[in-house]
Amino acid sequence: MNEKFENSPALIVGIGELLWDVLPDGKKIGGAPCNFAYHVSQFGLPAIGVSAVGNDDLGEELKAAVLARDIECNIAEVDYPTGTVQVSLDAAGVPCYDIKEGAAWDNIPFTDALRDIASVTRAVSFGSLAQRSEVSRATIKAFLDAMPDGDGQYKVFDINLRLSFYTPQVISDSLARCNVLKINDEELEVVSGMLGISGGSQQERCIALLEKYGLRTLILTCGVNGSYVFTGKEVSFVETPRVDVVDTVGAGDSFTGAFVAGMLSGMPLREAHRLAVDTSAYVCSCAGAMPKLPDSLVGRVPRL
Template sequence: MNHIVVGMGEALWDVLPEGKKIGGAPANFAYHVSQFGLESRVVSAVGEDKLGMEILENFRAKKLNCMIETVPYPTGTVQVELDAEGVPYYDIKEGVAWDNIPFTPALEGLAKQTRAVCFGSLAQRSVVSRETINRFLDTMPEGEGQYKIFDINLRQGFYTKDILCNSMQKCNILKINDEELVTVSRMFGYPGIDLQDKCWILIAKYNLKMLILTCGVNGSYVFTPGNISFVETPKVEVADTVGAGDSFTAAFVSSILKGKSVNEAHRLAVEVSAFVCTQNGAMPLLPDYLTQK
């Protein structure tokens, strides 16, 4: 059985007041999967420019395997500005490299070897990358032990009901936070019921194997048909929360692929994301006591 785990979508720079940092959920996810000893890949695209070269160099330095095409568009950037209260505002530039990920023969070959893929809604804002993601999902092997994780990750206005609907039909694990669940419920026309009932509706409607609901400091849930796992969020000294959700998904998927139970995978995911919150940046080195569990 193939065991490659893929993070697919945006690769970009977050341009902050104090400088730039590599961003994008797919790289964060793939990096943390690799720390659990599984073979991972980042699939994205960068431009023929200095920023693109720096992303590739950074991934090489982290020994992060990738299938990143160079395309004739600028490398993606997100301008992050803080208002007077210190609340960040994000301006995600459009018409960039990761909007134009091509579906190549090499990518088709990777899809056939992929055991699990994590994808979001942001990289589907453009038709080119959206079609590539959909073709990749359709090319993956079907069957027990194959996982297609839709980490919904709503950003600005870069999503539509059709994109969300299609992605939920194609995935078998949905990851969503409490705020996103409220937004999705309004779009899909069942706003007046509690969060758990909304989750059961989505599981039934889209025939999901699992639904992961994260509620910040109020804990997280993993719903599987007929069962709920709940784990409280540990209280930690937070350095920043960047990439914590991606590390949660990576730890959870890695554990499931290693044969752990849903509850064991859930507990480890919470521990890992809490640790990442205590570190600066989205890709800290995880301690052995977490990766060896």
């Protein structure tokens, strides 16, 4: 484990895909885990991204780019090509992805070092995309199982359905292991049908998912139509701020990172929700997934 974190009582981890997003204006660091870890770290919490790259030039460049961003990572080197994604943006700045298969991040090994990281992890964010392959899926499950249990632990399934890279089994297994689900309105339609939760409003289906899987929290994002946070005791709704959107790449990861940072820092649920919404809106107003957040956002999170 990185010496910086050896004595840390509470790591925050993003685990899954690490790749190059190849955009019209060049390639940029991509993948939810590093996006998530980067934004959590901006709020002053010890965060780390976990993934894998290949033994190739793109892998060396990617590790150097991660270091240049001052993102702490546990990156394995494996005998598969470093991941790339061709990203095109529509007129509204919404990305479309061509995700290459058989990539290094499909083959993240579960090592002793990774077990050590899991043992001091207080919050983790994982998705469905990195579970498209058997190796990384097994590693993510092993990581979740190696984490401590308790009321203060957050296992966030930030579902991120991409193309056909998911199955009902992956979704149901992940829901059984998480205690927080983050899902958007389009994904809710797919998942509800997949799991036999039909009829009713979006809110009713969210509550049904919350109860069926014993979730602590469910976050539903609805784009310009706002977002909800459901718990067993309360419902928070926050409108989406109007901003000039440059692109939406990484906006969801910044939402998750800000929400987790807020909750771990002791913010009330609605304040953490508002922080997540405002952070995501700011990221949408910038180019790329990892802009530096302004003090007006970062300063809202109490320092532990």
